[in-house]
Amino acid sequence: NAGVMQNPRHLVRRRGQEARLRCSPMKGHSHVYWYRQLPEEGLKFMVYLQKENIIDESGMPKERFSAEFPKEGPSILRIQQVVRGDSAAYFCASSPIRDSYNEQFFGPGTRLTVL
Amino acid sequence: DQQVKQNSPSLSVQEGRISILNCDYTNSMFDYFLWYKKYPAEGPTFLISISSIKDKNEDGRFTVFLNKSAKHLSLHIVPSQPGDSAVYFCAASAHRNSGYSTLTFGKGTMLLVSP
Numbered sequence: 001n002a003g004v005m006q007n008p009r010h011l012v013r014r015r016g017q018e019a020r021l022r023c024s025p026m027k028g029h030s031h032v033y034w035y036r037q038l039p040e041e042g043l044k045f046m047v048y049l050q051k052e053n054i055i056d057e058s059g060m061p062k063e064r065f066s067a068e069f070p071k072e073g074p075s076i077l078r079i080q081q082v083v084r085g086d087s088a089a090y091f092c093a094s095s096p097i098r099d100s101y102n103e104q105f106f107g108p109g110t111r112l113t114v115l
Numbered sequence: 116d117q118q119v120k121q122n123s124p125s126l127s128v129q130e131g132r133i134s135i136l137n138c139d140y141t142n143s144m145f146d147y148f149l150w151y152k153k154y155p156a157e158g159p160t161f162l163i164s165i166s167s168i169k170d171k172n173e174d175g176r177f178t179v180f181l182n183k184s185a186k187h188l189s190l191h192i193v194p195s196q197p198g199d200s201a202v203y204f205c206a207a208s209a210h211r212n213s214g215y216s217t218l219t220f221g222k223g224t225m226l227l228v229s230p
Binding site: 004033035040041043044045048056059079091093104105106107108109 | 159160223
């Protein structure tokens with residue numbers, strides 16, 4: 001059973017471009033969480049999604065950021081018009097049930113660098 | 116406002132000795148605490164957790180202690196091994212009204228275990 005997959009692992013964008021980060025949860029997992037880790041910081045919650053639904057986006061910036069988890073395919077975190085401050089590692093985690101803690105399995109992360 | 120604090124950015128320990136990693140929190144609504152281990156270029160891996168109804172949880176070489184009155188928890192690793200060298204994140208969770216919760220992470224402590 002493959003783990004949580006994220007691609008690309010590294011992404012370089014120039015200011016003003018769009019960044020699309022993909023997360024494929026573990027097989028059988030229908031809950032996806034996105035976290036961001038800025039340099040020298042801990043991981044910060046961004047958004048929690050179930051299939052086709054955004055449950056909690058309280059940690060996501062109101063502008064330029066959006067997330068989706070369609071019925072088919074991976075979850076996508078989209079950042080429009082990237083700025084240097086968006087440079088960070090973005091991790092997604094998946095879980096098989098709604099209210100789980102130790103069962104949140106993390107992917108390897110996407111390291112976004114904005115030039 | 117940092118709700119979960121890991122005040123030691125790094126810790127060096129000799130192989131075979133005990134490693135003690137500390138974590139403080141400020142939000143009294145937190146009711147579940149977790150420790151994650153992270154190697155470079157990988158996602159966090161769940162290590163051990165503790166519910167607020169307990170004050171100790173043990174799993175092999177890893178023990179987590181919770182002092183609710185002091186809002187403090189610690190992770191003990193004994194005996195420490197070189198393979199334990201990693202960044203350790205403390206995380207906390209508070210159930211929300213709708214029955215789910217998200218994780219709040221500390222900044223992490225880098226543990227180096229030398230042979």
